[in-house]
Amino acid sequence: MRRNELSAEEEWFIESMGLFFERQGVPRIGGRILGLLLLVEKPLALGEIVGLLRVSPASVSTNVRQLQASGLVDPASVPGDRRHYYVFNSAGWDHRLELAVSAMDALGQLCQDALALPELRERHKLREAVEFCDFYREELSGAAERWRVRFARRTGTQSSSPSARQRRNATR
Incomplete structure (x- = not known):
């Protein structure tokens, strides 16, 4: 990949990632950003992402913040350059698993709370x-x-x- 253009194969992968993540409830542009960051070896500046994906700076900025919150993208810096750079965070996969565990904790607790109510105590589907x-x-x-x-x-x-999860539980 040259810093200013993508090959047909890279574009295919990036678009496929966008569609995949869109089916998972992530905005398509978020999936496209992840796809791009998976392909590059060096940090990309916000403007480079905008140019390579041909999307608005506001869209990239918004989606990068969401991806940072999910743990899959990290900010990066380049010495002597004041622009904001981003990289794919490989440790983010662990964070994704932790989010799934937390979701099951929350759903299980919700169902247990429902079973504690007299009207719902005998609902076998809740159990x-x-x-x-x-x-x-x-x-x-x-x-x-x-x-x-x-x-x-x-x-x-x-x-x-x-x-x-262990760090989170240790602070409680």
Whole structure:
């Protein structure tokens, strides 16, 4: 990839990522930004992203903030340059797993709270939902741990570092 244009293959991948993430509830431009950042080796300035994707600066800025909140994009700096740069954060995959675990915690708790109400105590589908949430949360937690070990081996980082969830729970 040259810094000012994309190949047909790169454009295909970026557009496919946009469509994929759109189906996941992320704005298409967010998926396109992720696709672009997955392809580049160096940080990209906001203006470079705008130019390569041919979209508005406001759209890129808004979506980059959302991607930063999700843990998949990090800000970066280039010495001597005051522009805002961004990179794909590979550790963000771990954050995505943690978000899924948190979602199952919240859904399971909601169903348990409903079962505590006299009118809803005997609803078997609510009990099934709680059981599913427990099962899915356990599976996701195991997957997150296996990913951390694999990622640590690949990157040479400490596999014993606490997960986002463990850090969050330690502060409570």
